[in-house]
Amino acid sequence: MAEHPLPGGATAAPSGAPAPDGGRRSSLADMGKEAGLAAFVALMLALPMGGFKTTEAVTGLSLTFRPLFVLVAVAFVFVGRIVLIVLRERRGAPRGDGGPGLMDRIARGASQGSTTIGIVILAIAVLLPFMPFSSRYLIDTATTVLIYVMLGWGLNIVVGLAGLLDLGYVAFYAVGAYSYALLSTEFGFSFWICLPLAGVFAALAGVLLGFPVLRLRGDYLAIVTLGFGEIIRLILLNWYDVTNGPDGISRIPRPTFLGLEFTRRPAEDITAFHQYFDIPYSGEHRVIFLYFLILGLALLTNVFTQRIRKLPVGRGWEALREDEIACRSLGINPTNTKLTAFGLGALFGGFAGAFFATRQGFISPESFTFIESAIILAIVVLGGMGSQLGVVLAATLLIVLPELGRELAQFRMLVFGAAMVGIMVWRPRGLLAHREPTLLLYGRGRGAA
Amino acid sequence: MTQAASRAAADNGALLTVEHMTMRFGGIVAIDALSFEARKGEITAIIGPNGAGKTTVFNCLTGFYKPTIGRIALNHPSGTMLLERMEGFRIAQRGGVARTFQNIRLFGRMTVLENLIVAQHNALMRASAFTVAGLLGLPRYRHAEQRAIAKAREWLDKVQLLDFADWEAGNLPYGAQRKLEIARCMCNDPLLLCLDEPAAGLNPRESAELNEMLRSIRDEQGIGLLLIEHDMNVVMGISDHIVVLDYGRKIADGTPVEVRNDPAVIRAYLGEDEEGDLPPVVSDTMQAQPEATDDNTEMA
Numbered sequence: 001m002a003e004h005p006l007p008g009g010a011t012a013a014p015s016g017a018p019a020p021d022g023g024r025r026s027s028l029a030d031m032g033k034e035a036g037l038a039a040f041v042a043l044m045l046a047l048p049m050g051g052f053k054t055t056e057a058v059t060g061l062s063l064t065f066r067p068l069f070v071l072v073a074v075a076f077v078f079v080g081r082i083v084l085i086v087l088r089e090r091r092g093a094p095r096g097d098g099g100p101g102l103m104d105r106i107a108r109g110a111s112q113g114s115t116t117i118g119i120v121i122l123a124i125a126v127l128l129p130f131m132p133f134s135s136r137y138l139i140d141t142a143t144t145v146l147i148y149v150m151l152g153w154g155l156n157i158v159v160g161l162a163g164l165l166d167l168g169y170v171a172f173y174a175v176g177a178y179s180y181a182l183l184s185t186e187f188g189f190s191f192w193i194c195l196p197l198a199g200v201f202a203a204l205a206g207v208l209l210g211f212p213v214l215r216l217r218g219d220y221l222a223i224v225t226l227g228f229g230e231i232i233r234l235i236l237l238n239w240y241d242v243t244n245g246p247d248g249i250s251r252i253p254r255p256t257f258l259g260l261e262f263t264r265r266p267a268e269d270i271t272a273f274h275q276y277f278d279i280p281y282s283g284e285h286r287v288i289f290l291y292f293l294i295l296g297l298a299l300l301t302n303v304f305t306q307r308i309r310k311l312p313v314g315r316g317w318e319a320l321r322e323d324e325i326a327c328r329s330l331g332i333n334p335t336n337t338k339l340t341a342f343g344l345g346a347l348f349g350g351f352a353g354a355f356f357a358t359r360q361g362f363i364s365p366e367s368f369t370f371i372e373s374a375i376i377l378a379i380v381v382l383g384g385m386g387s388q389l390g391v392v393l394a395a396t397l398l399i400v401l402p403e404l405g406r407e408l409a410q411f412r413m414l415v416f417g418a419a420m421v422g423i424m425v426w427r428p429r430g431l432l433a434h435r436e437p438t439l440l441l442y443g444r445g446r447g448a449a
Numbered sequence: 450m451t452q453a454a455s456r457a458a459a460d461n462g463a464l465l466t467v468e469h470m471t472m473r474f475g476g477i478v479a480i481d482a483l484s485f486e487a488r489k490g491e492i493t494a495i496i497g498p499n500g501a502g503k504t505t506v507f508n509c510l511t512g513f514y515k516p517t518i519g520r521i522a523l524n525h526p527s528g529t530m531l532l533e534r535m536e537g538f539r540i541a542q543r544g545g546v547a548r549t550f551q552n553i554r555l556f557g558r559m560t561v562l563e564n565l566i567v568a569q570h571n572a573l574m575r576a577s578a579f580t581v582a583g584l585l586g587l588p589r590y591r592h593a594e595q596r597a598i599a600k601a602r603e604w605l606d607k608v609q610l611l612d613f614a615d616w617e618a619g620n621l622p623y624g625a626q627r628k629l630e631i632a633r634c635m636c637n638d639p640l641l642l643c644l645d646e647p648a649a650g651l652n653p654r655e656s657a658e659l660n661e662m663l664r665s666i667r668d669e670q671g672i673g674l675l676l677i678e679h680d681m682n683v684v685m686g687i688s689d690h691i692v693v694l695d696y697g698r699k700i701a702d703g704t705p706v707e708v709r710n711d712p713a714v715i716r717a718y719l720g721e722d723e724e725g726d727l728p729p730v731v732s733d734t735m736q737a738q739p740e741a742t743d744d745n746t747e748m749a
Contacts, residue, residue: 323557330547
């Protein structure tokens with residue numbers, strides 16, 4: 001970690017000397033200035049964030065100053081900035097310019113070969129629980145990833161295809177979860193009856209939200225949906241008679257595999273999964289079953305979205321995203337088109353919610369805060385709006401990155417935030433931003449620009 | 450009211466009859482008691498100096514604005530429709546009134562072909578039984594889609610954009626985008642096609658091509674065309690009938706020759722002059738239209 005002072009920063013170099021290769025090259029003084037500025041910003045940030053540490057003293061807490069930490073941070077930024085400048089100039093072109101970069105080509109290749117990549121990913125996903133290295137923790141994490149993949153795909157209909165910025169998507173997730181929880185605990189319906197009902201209720205909520213916001217676009221729509229998300233959460237919190245308020249709903253029934261329960265000692269008249277198949281009981285059976293359940297639900301979402309994108313409704317959504325006025329001039333009913341997008345997006349949110357409820361066995365309004373909406377939206381935006389594969393990539397990144405970062409303890413969220421900022425700087429339109437046409441006249445390889 | 454309107458429309462064979470249409474925005478009268486007709490198989494041009502209210506007329510006809518006063522009757526095969534009472538998108542959906550926009554409005558990130566398929570949205574929606582048949586992949590929908598593609602292909606061929614079918618519409622050159630917008634309207638099987646400055650920003654060769662295209666649409670499709678245009682070569686070359694607006698009022702209405710020689714029109718375009726005797730020079734300038742060339746260079 002020893003940082004040596006660099007030449008150039010302090011000692012003024014001959015300024016303005018043109019580079020021998022004729023390329024545009026800033027002088028050392030410029031370089032020093034730019035790096036110095038970055039270092040100054042780093043100083044201002046590092047001083048309050050890491051420069052002081054609270055330590056326990058006899059009299060209580062006291063602050064100790066850590067000059068070394070600040071110094072290292074500043075030096076790191078200074079050197080890093082100079083390395084960046086050098087790299088930038090060696091490449092010749094100014095940043096953000098030039099032809100399609102490597103990542104653009106990858107994005108394009110990925111979207112064109114999405115069937116192949118999809119099959120490979122699916123194969124990995126199916127085989128994951130049976131791998132020798134697989135563990136309960138891994139399957140659990142994968143299940144969480146899949147929930148977010150499914151939510152991302154659901155929201156992708158609303159945000160990615162129809163272009164309606166929805167900051168309250170978690171509301172539908174909550175409606176689905178509570179629908180399942182209440183229907184199963186109050187009426188004793190099985191999971192497979194509750195699942196579609198939860199979806200239907202969520203879709204109804206989506207249409208309900210859709211009506212008042214039909215006239216709104218962009219930022220205004222985002223604010224109203226944000227409000228809707230909060231309203232649902234507050235209702236869940238305060239309607240104590242029905243939702244049990246902040247205490248949440250517990251003892252939500254677990255799903256069964258064709259009526260077979262995943263319990264060690266089932267009730268007298270019920271056969272358990274392990275008894276039926278005559279295998280020793282293992283707690284992992286349920287985990288694996290839940291994993292496959294969400295895998296199936298997510299796949300359903302994906303197949304549905306892929307298919308509907310190529311239907312008039314789907315094209316109508318995309319056209320609406322591109323230009324609503326042109327849509328109206330072509331006789332497309334913007335009301336219906338938006339409502340179907342809201343409704344179908346919410347439907348899948350509801351399915352995911354029902355799954356969440358049955359997986360956790362306990363839900364409370366705390367699981368449905370705004371940060372969830374933000375994460376789901378981040379998955380869609382980070383993945384590249386409208387890109388199905390991008391959602392998988394982004395969801396994996398967003399869920400796995402904080403998991404991996406557990407070692408970093410309190411810096412976990414800092415690294416996570418930095419990674420997100422980095423991705424958005426590097427790929428402002430998302431990781432896989434390439435849009436694949438829904439139909440081609442000549443097929444691939446000709447004409448497409 | 451409706452009966453009277455339909456009788457009136459049937460009497461003179463007009464496709465579109467606008468009667469006493471007035472559009473006020475607060476205290477501003479954008480259109481003042483405008484009446485005119487557009488016929489089937491004819492090109493009707495609406496011209497006038499900047500700010501005369503031409504685009505406002507289009508916005509009223511296509512349902513983007515509701516006129517404050519007045520009646521817009523469309524002589525549809527299924528009966529007369531009063532457009533001022535219809536919801537915006539229904540005018541295109543049921544009435545078959547299609548329009549293009551002054552600042553082109555294509556679906557930029559969708560391909561050229563997709564743009565033309567989206568234009569056939571309502572027909573395809575019905576064929577897909579509002580998505581159900583489409584999701585199931587029933588042959589009924591697949592055939593309808595094939596027909597839609599065939600129709601799109603036909604129009605792409607007509608506007609010479611067949612080679613660009615799989616391009617993103619936003620990447621097309623300007624002139625091609627204009628043509629695509631017209632093709633997109635035509636895929637919607639309109640009765641009346643409203644074109645808002647289709648020649649703006651086109652070079653003379655493209656402009657001549659446009660003339661040819663509009664004529665062939667008129668003659669082959671037998672639909673009515675309504676045209677807002679500054680380029681007098683286009684207006685005088687292809688219009689059958691011209692309506693001149695100034696400050697929202699109609700100041701002239703007639704054939705190109707009549708309009709060209711109308712003193713009120715010349716006054717509106719070239720400023721107040723001595724009443725009556727205009728030097729022939731002025732009359733000639735009208736034909737060349739300095740304003741139009743200005744527009745062109747500006748846009749290009």
